[in-house]
């Protein structure tokens with residue numbers, strides 16, 4: 398069985414496990430974290446974050462109308478399509494993490510022991 402990669406999310410500095418082949422967005426959702434998204438198919442650009450460290454792969458082509466070559470070069474990450482290629486750190490854009498499930502977060506979290514604040518029954522994150 399392949400070893401999960403580590404996904405560190407800034408500015409909250411929270412690290413979770415990413416299963417092989419899993420996208421950044423799916424890993425965050427599986428860890429009980431809210432994240433900004435809409436289409437989940439690489440078509441709307443709502444899920445953009447910035448890569449601080451590490452690399453991601455895209456198994457599907459991304460339209461240049463969603464992400465330009467310059468954005469690729471500058472480390473923009475389309476979270477719904479990006480699959481980490483090793484350990485990756487990302488930074489959210491103008492948002493903070495929303496913890497929708499402390500239980501799921503406990504199962505995926507790597508590192509620090511203190512539990513993140515639970516948002517309870519927050520509405521859908523999109």
Ligand code: FES
Nearest residue numbers: 435437442444477
């Ligand atoms: S959610 Fe639409 S491009 Fe990622």
